[in-house]
Amino acid sequence: MNLEELEKRVTLMEDIQEIENLQRIYAYYFDLQRWEDIVDLFSDNAESVEIVDHGLFLGKEGVKKMYWDWIGKGIRSANQPWIQFIITQIGGVVDISPDGKTAWGRWQTWLCEAKPFGAFPKQEWLHGYYENKYVKENGKWLFSKLHWNNTFCSPFEDGWLKTPLMGLMNYHPTVKPDAPPTAFHPYPSGYHLPYHYRHPITGA
C-alpha cells in the first residue's frame, strides 16, 4: 500500500470518528437545552430537519425555526427546573460516501424525559431512530439533514403497550413547517424508517 492509499484509509476512519462525536455532542447539547449550539452544528446549506410530527423544516432557516422558535420556545439556551431531556445515542452506523464529502448515519435513541403536557409535567419513555445526513465543509463535519422518527412516547407509569403516544406535537400557534412530516407512524404501526445502507452481506 502506498502512502496515498494509506492516507485515504486513515481519513475514512477519522471521518467516522468525527461524525460519531458530532451526533453524540448534538445529543448532549440537546439535553443541556443549548439550542444555539445545536443550530451551529448544522451546515449553512442544510437540507432539512424533521423531528417526530412537528413537520419538515427546510434549510438553515428551518433549522433555526425548529430549535429556537419551537423546541426552545424562543430561548436559545435554557435551564428550566423539572424539564429533563436525556436523549441517549446508541448503535451508530455511519457510512461515508466514496468522495468523502457527505455521509449517512443511522442511530437509535432511548429517552428519559420530563416535560409539560398542558399544565402538568409528565415523565416519559421514548424510543426512536435517526437517519441523518452529514456534510464535510472546510475539514469539519456538520449536519446537513436530521430526521428523527419516534417509535413511541409513553407515560412512565403506563408503558408503550398501554399508551404508545402521549399526544401530538404538530401544532404551534405561529411556527409553521414547510411541509407535513414525511414519516410519522408510531408503535404499533410496524413501520420502519428506511435504511440508508444495504445489507452488508447480501447487498439487499
Add this chain to the structure above:
Amino acid sequence: MATLEELQARITRLDDIKQVEKLQRIYGYYLDCESVEVADFGVYRGKAGVKKFYLDLLGSKPPRVGELSIGMIMQGVVDIDPDGKTAKGRWYCMSIEAKPTISLHEGELRQLWGNGIYENEYVKENGKWLFKKVFYFLNFRTPYEDGWLKVPPPDAPPTNYAPYPSGIHLQPHYKHPITGK
C-alpha cells in the same frame, strides 16, 4: 500528501480513542458485579482513595442473591489531548439495579432506574490507557415503580437540610425546663 510521520500521529490518535473507549466500557462491565454510584459518595483521592472506594466501601459486602447493578455506558465523546498523553471523555450511564432500600445496609431489595453522566480523565502510561479521574454526575436514581417525576414540585426549597454527619442539629423549640435557658 501526508508524510509517513503525520499519518502515524493520526493513526495513533484514532488508536488512543478506541483504547479509551474500550477502557471505559470494560469499567462498565466490571460494575455489573461491583455496585457503584459515585456522585453522592464524595471525593476519594489518589490510588489509595480509589482502593478505599471500590474495595473497602463497595466491595466489602458479601454477595447477595438478587442484587443487580447493570451500568450501560453509552455515547462516549473522547478527546485525546494534543500531547497524546492524557485524554478526557464524556459518557452517559443508564443503570438497571436491584439494591437494598437502605444503601450499604441490609433491607428489602428495590428495583431502580438510574442515569448519570461521566466526565472522566485518562492517562497513557507505558503505552496503556488508565483512569486518572472518575467523576460521575447523577441525574436520577429512582424506584422502578415511581420514576423520576413522582414528587410534585415543592413550594420552596428545604429550609434546613443537613443530615448526619454534618454535625448540625435541629434545635428544640422549648427552653430548658429547669434553667429556663
